[in-house]
Amino acid sequence: MDNNEKFNRVAGSLIGFACGDACGALVEFMTPGEIRKKYGRVVDMLPGGWIKGRLAGECTDDTQMALCVARSLVSTCGEPDYKDMSDRLLEWLDSKPKDVGSACRRGLEAYRKTGSLCNGDDTTLGNGGLLRVLPFALAGRTWQEAMGHVELTHNTSLQARAVQSYVLALQAASAGGDKRDIGMEIRGIGIRPVGVKNNRGDVKNSLSSALNWFFTTDTFEDCITQAVNAGHDADSVAALAGGLAGCHYGLAAIPERWSKALDPVVRIEALELAVLLGKF
Numbered sequence: 439m440d441n442n443e444k445f446n447r448v449a450g451s452l453i454g455f456a457c458g459d460a461c462g463a464l465v466e467f468m469t470p471g472e473i474r475k476k477y478g479r480v481v482d483m484l485p486g487g488w489i490k491g492r493l494a495g496e497c498t499d500d501t502q503m504a505l506c507v508a509r510s511l512v513s514t515c516g517e518p519d520y521k522d523m524s525d526r527l528l529e530w531l532d533s534k535p536k537d538v539g540s541a542c543r544r545g546l547e548a549y550r551k552t553g554s555l556c557n558g559d560d561t562t563l564g565n566g567g568l569l570r571v572l573p574f575a576l577a578g579r580t581w582q583e584a585m586g587h588v589e590l591t592h593n594t595s596l597q598a599r600a601v602q603s604y605v606l607a608l609q610a611a612s613a614g615g616d617k618r619d620i621g622m623e624i625r626g627i628g629i630r631p632v633g634v635k636n637n638r639g640d641v642k643n644s645l646s647s648a649l650n651w652f653f654t655t656d657t658f659e660d661c662i663t664q665a666v667n668a669g670h671d672a673d674s675v676a677a678l679a680g681g682l683a684g685c686h687y688g689l690a691a692i693p694e695r696w697s698k699a700l701d702p703v704v705r706i707e708a709l710e711l712a713v714l715l716g717k718f
C-alpha cells in the first residue's frame with residue numbers, strides 16, 4: 439500500500455469518527471420516532487441536541503477523548519505511554535467539557551488522587567473506553583495495548599471483547615481488507631453485527647449497532663445516516679461506525695458537506711495527526 443492510500447484510510451478513519459459524532463450528537467437520547475417527528479430524516483450536520491449551545495459540526499467527548507489519545511501516540515512516535523495519555527485526559531477533564539461519561543470521570547478522578555493507571559470500573563457497561571482506542575489501531579498497535587489504556591476507566595471482559603473486535607476490524611480495514619476479511623477478523627469474539635433497538639450506550643450494543651450499520655450499507659454516507667437516524671446513543675454509535683467506514687471507504691468517500699461543516703479545529707488537527715499516525 440502506498441503512502442497516499444495509507445493516509446486516505448487513516449485520515450478517513452479519524453475524520454469519519456468525528457463526522458459520525460458531530461452528526462449523531464444532534465439526536466443523542468432520542469428515539470427514531472422522535473427524530474422523525476422533529477427532523478424528518480437527518481442527513482446534515484445540524485446544530486442542537488441536548489448539549490446546550492451545541493454548534494453545527496461540534497463534536498462531543500467521544501472525539502475529544504480519541505484526539506487526546508491520538509496526540510499522545512504522536513508525541514511518543516506511536517509507543518503507548520499510558521501516563522501521558524492519562525495526563526492529557528485529565529487536562530481535558532479540567533477544561534470542563536460539556537459532556538463526560540460517568541465511568542471516565544470516576545477513573546480520571548481516581549488517577550488524579552492515586553496516580554494509578556488502572557482504576558477501571560469492573561461493573562460498568564459504558565462505552566467510554568472503547569471510544570478511545572481508534573488511534574491505537576491506526577498507529578498499528580495491538581488491541582491488548584489499547585486495552586492497557588482503557589483499563590484506566592473501564593475494566594470488564596465485555597469492554598475487552600469490544601476493544602479487541604474494534605481494533606481488529608480497523609486493522610483489517612486499514613490493511614485494505616474487504617468486508618469479508620473484516621468480518622472474518624472479528625468472528626467468534628462475541629460482538630456480532632446486529633441491529634439493536636433501544637441502545638442505551640452499553641459497550642456491547644454500541645459496537646454491535648456500529649458494526650451492523652457498517653456491514654449492511656454500501657457507502658460512508660448511508661452508514662452514518664442510518665446510525666444517526668436510529669437515535670439513542672447516536673453520537674457514539676455513529677462515531678464508531680464512522681471510524682470503521684472512513685477507514686474502509688477512505689477520506690475521499692466522506693461527503694464534502696460533512697467534512698466542510700465539521701468543526702474546523704477538529705478537522706485540521708485530525709488531518710495533521712493522520713499524517714503522523716499513518717507512518718508508525
Ligand SMILES: [Mg+2]
Nearest residue numbers: 498499500673
Ligand atoms: Mg458523546
